[in-house]
Amino acid sequence: MKRVLVLSSSPRRDGNSWTMAQAAAGGAREAGHDVDVAHLADYVEGLFRDCRTCRGADGACTIGDRYEELLHERVLPADGLVVATPLYWYGMSGALKTFFDRLFCYTSGSAPDGETVATGLTGKRAALLIACEESYRGATAGLVTQFQELTRYLHQELVGVAVGIGNSRGEVQRDPGRPLEQAAELGRRLFDIRVTDYRIDTVRSNRVWGRTPESGNGTAPLASATAPGG
Ligand SMILES: Cc1cc2nc3c(=O)[nH]c(=O)nc-3n(C[C@H](O)[C@H](O)[C@H](O)COP(=O)(O)O)c2cc1C
Structure with missing residues (x-):
């Protein structure tokens, strides 16, 4: 049994990326995995700042929200990460970008246990779920490339991307491209999908x-x- 974290990053808690996140979680549960589902908005409030002025005397990040809890208790223990985001301005949601920006605070040389955290981020399987309004393939191309690169940087294996088209809440369910089935399949096969390079x-x-x-x-x-x- 593997541990899977499904992280939903839209401020709209019952929106399309959440619907896709739930589908992926269902698939991962069907495969017998231990599945944890989280709303990023519960953990991340502050933007990344200038670490030189922001770090405490011990080098720890001083942004007063629950990011550290998310990282240590939910992200690092996971073997697989499924990240769901709405497409915002042809990229990921601001909250998700902040999640990645703030990894710096915990992985840089001046952070306490930075090396341990950096190592703990590696070796995971990853999948990306995108909810967006436009079906034009170029709309999601930049985000997919960014995710490919950041997972490569983190020594994670990107196993797949599902894109659901919809705008009003839950509308992805009506997408004839069946993104919820694709998301469920990604969850189900997160550790089986063969990735070659x-x-x-x-x-x-x-x-x-x-x-x-x-x-x-x-x-x-x-x-x-x-x-x-x-
Ligand atoms: C700030 C903002 C920016 C958006 N930018 C895009 C965009 O560039 N392309 C697109 O197809 N949809 C865009 N949308 C639409 C959302 O991606 C779409 O409504 C999505 O289904 C929302 O997902 P959610 O329900 O999980 O929040 C944008 C919506 C907002 C609020």
Whole structure:
């Protein structure tokens, strides 16, 4: 059993990203995981500041909200993170951006236990859920790229992105693209989805999916890897 944190970052608590977050949580529960769901708004109030003037004498962040609790009690213990956000100005919500900005306060060299926190953020599986009004693919492209890069930076594995189109509360349920099913599937398969990122010299088979009984449901890589093109 893995621990999954589903973090919803819209100020609209019963909105579309929350609806997608709930679907992902349901999928992860179906897969038998220990699922924790949180509203970012309960934890993050203050913006990132100038750390030089903001840190206490012990180096700790002095912004007086529940960010530290979220980080230490819910984010760091999770094996998988599912992050839900509305699309705001073609990017993530301000609260979610602040969540990432403020990781700096806890991971930099001057933060108490900065190295331990930084290490604790790595190795997680991640998925992104986006609720937005526009279905134009370019609308979400910047956010998807940013999330790809920040998970790469954190040594996390981005397993997938689901985009739900809707504007009024809960309207994503009516999106014919079935984003709630996609979100549920991401939650269900968070730790099974095969993520590959080859280089020219990556040793690999000429097939992607296993065919033998040993390879189970076909999502496992073939057991015997050969040279490129082999
Ligand atoms: C400040 C703000 C900025 C927005 N910017 C965009 C945008 O750039 N593109 C878009 O498709 N929708 C945009 N929207 C619409 C929301 O993404 C959309 O209503 C979404 O479903 C809201 O999700 P929520 O219910 O989880 O808050 C914006 C909404 C707000 C309030």
